[in-house]
Amino acid sequence: MASLISRLITRKNESVIKAQLPPFVVNFFKAVTLPSIGILIFLLFWTVGANNIDTSLGKFPGPAQVMTQVGNLFNEHVESREKEAAFYERQENRNQARLAKDPTYKPKTRTYTGRETFVDQIITSLITVLSGFAVAAIIAIPLGIAIGLSKALNTAVNPIIQIFKPVSPLAWLPLVTMVVSAVYTSSDPMFAKSFIVSMITVTLCCIWPMVINTSVGVASLNSDWVNVSKVLRLNAFTHIKKIVLPASVPAIFTGMRLSLGIAWMVLIAAEMLAQNPGLGKFVWDEFQNGSSDSLSRIMTAVIVIGIIGFLLDRTMMQLQRILSWDKTTEVR
Amino acid sequence: MSLTKKLLLDISSIDMVFPTPKGDFTALKGVDLKINKGEFISLIGHSGCGKSTVLNVVAGLYQATSGGVILGGKEVNEPGPERAVVFQNHSLLPWLTAYQNVELAVKQVFAKTKSAAEMKEWIEYNLKLVHMDHAMHKRPDEISGGMKQRVGIARALAMQPEVLLMDEPFGALDALTRAHMQDSLMEIQDELNNTVIMITHDVDEAVLLSDRIVMMTNGPAATIGEILDVKLERPRSRLELAKDAQYNQYRSEVLTFLYEKQRKV
Numbered sequence: 001m002a003s004l005i006s007r008l009i010t011r012k013n014e015s016v017i018k019a020q021l022p023p024f025v026v027n028f029f030k031a032v033t034l035p036s037i038g039i040l041i042f043l044l045f046w047t048v049g050a051n052n053i054d055t056s057l058g059k060f061p062g063p064a065q066v067m068t069q070v071g072n073l074f075n076e077h078v079e080s081r082e083k084e085a086a087f088y089e090r091q092e093n094r095n096q097a098r099l100a101k102d103p104t105y106k107p108k109t110r111t112y113t114g115r116e117t118f119v120d121q122i123i124t125s126l127i128t129v130l131s132g133f134a135v136a137a138i139i140a141i142p143l144g145i146a147i148g149l150s151k152a153l154n155t156a157v158n159p160i161i162q163i164f165k166p167v168s169p170l171a172w173l174p175l176v177t178m179v180v181s182a183v184y185t186s187s188d189p190m191f192a193k194s195f196i197v198s199m200i201t202v203t204l205c206c207i208w209p210m211v212i213n214t215s216v217g218v219a220s221l222n223s224d225w226v227n228v229s230k231v232l233r234l235n236a237f238t239h240i241k242k243i244v245l246p247a248s249v250p251a252i253f254t255g256m257r258l259s260l261g262i263a264w265m266v267l268i269a270a271e272m273l274a275q276n277p278g279l280g281k282f283v284w285d286e287f288q289n290g291s292s293d294s295l296s297r298i299m300t301a302v303i304v305i306g307i308i309g310f311l312l313d314r315t316m317m318q319l320q321r322i323l324s325w326d327k328t329t330e331v332r
Numbered sequence: 333m334s335l336t337k338k339l340l341l342d343i344s345s346i347d348m349v350f351p352t353p354k355g356d357f358t359a360l361k362g363v364d365l366k367i368n369k370g371e372f373i374s375l376i377g378h379s380g381c382g383k384s385t386v387l388n389v390v391a392g393l394y395q396a397t398s399g400g401v402i403l404g405g406k407e408v409n410e411p412g413p414e415r416a417v418v419f420q421n422h423s424l425l426p427w428l429t430a431y432q433n434v435e436l437a438v439k440q441v442f443a444k445t446k447s448a449a450e451m452k453e454w455i456e457y458n459l460k461l462v463h464m465d466h467a468m469h470k471r472p473d474e475i476s477g478g479m480k481q482r483v484g485i486a487r488a489l490a491m492q493p494e495v496l497l498m499d500e501p502f503g504a505l506d507a508l509t510r511a512h513m514q515d516s517l518m519e520i521q522d523e524l525n526n527t528v529i530m531i532t533h534d535v536d537e538a539v540l541l542s543d544r545i546v547m548m549t550n551g552p553a554a555t556i557g558e559i560l561d562v563k564l565e566r567p568r569s570r571l572e573l574a575k576d577a578q579y580n581q582y583r584s585e586v587l588t589f590l591y592e593k594q595r596k597v
Contacts, residue, residue: 222423224419224423225423227393227423228419228423230392230393230411231391231393231411231412231413231415231417232436232437232440232491233412233440234440238440242425242436243425249427325426325471326426
């Protein structure tokens, strides 16, 4: 039925529009109309489906409830920020009043300890995933190049990579937590332990796809380019800088996009499991909270997680378009 | 052709054996060839006869199993810019423009002897020589196959090699573009009088361009079958030569060698 409707709509519109409008307008219309129809039909099914599912926490949330929660969550964030500002203002006034009375008084400042809002959790998760991803790239790309260049190193390291690659980083999580607790003991830590744990988990799952793709890209270097390098007698450093690295940029990007996608999925699960701040904790907290709003708030988080994942992928794709010489690689 | 015949390149009794899982494969057996400065040599033979192997040994990309190559009194052991190669598939670096591709070579060869301005001038001179000065800031994927090959030749010429090695340089081009490129190459050759070894499987191309045509027997254990001196006046014009009796005689000699004496079975 859905396809029939969309066919009818597009056909009718096309024939009307094609008559007077230039092609780019038609294309734009298609690019906007078809996805809109898809989304509308999805919302319809969602509404009908949600209405028919009863849980112990009420009906399954539909689009309307989610929209309400988007508003609520944003308002809560704004309120929390206002409270925070008010808290600091009160503290400042109090300190100044005491200083005026007693000049020897050393003012104490305490940080605001309100609950993190939904927006805070989004920001935490984003920072975590990007830091973990960056650390992975710093390790994985040079390692991948080394493995790609040296057959011996590849043979030596490959079994290890193949064994660790299929391990879910969540299995590492308890180990990472314990090691970080034991090793990262500073009286004034620059980062919270929970952040380090989540970040290392992300790094662990990002490394493998990046190492593998980079090394495959380097190893499958066009032999003509290698010969050019030999004829020119490029030294090892220039060879890597001028030939190997640019040649493997498309493969490196493929690995990076792949691992960022996995990292985002894994991070949410890790945050749920470890109760580390982030969107995963938000979902888990709402689940434990069990109020009548909980399901719709979780559903909101699900959609936000999806949108952020999509945007991360698009950003990587745009970066790839700008930085990669190989414009023929299909970017989808 | 230069009047003073000076020996430049001495390929002496080269054997080339490749180890394979099924035992050794002898690709070349006793290849002997002396090349004078300024000579244009074509290597012709059926595919798989080891023409490219000879070229790769001279380039230094392969090491001969026995025998060796002496260039200007020195033995060839490794690749180097004094034996520049024009590869069949242009092998330009796709992330660099035509100018940058030539620049990479020029910077490597003349870093110590030329100033930045001189290098720029030299790069532009070479691109102009192959008629690519109008598109020198385009990337390989923005220009046609013939143009890419022109840039490849400019890159090789810019190294100012003692010997220019060309591995079927026009093999991947259509007939019209190929004819055009051959004319360009003759024009450049008139000006620079380089020593060239070119692999080809095109009989007309060999006769038109060469001073000597080296015909190779079929592999395995391929070697030089016959050498044909092409004593046609330069500059040569393909239109006039088409009716020339001597030209057709040379042509038929090569054809006879390839299709009667060394017929592929």
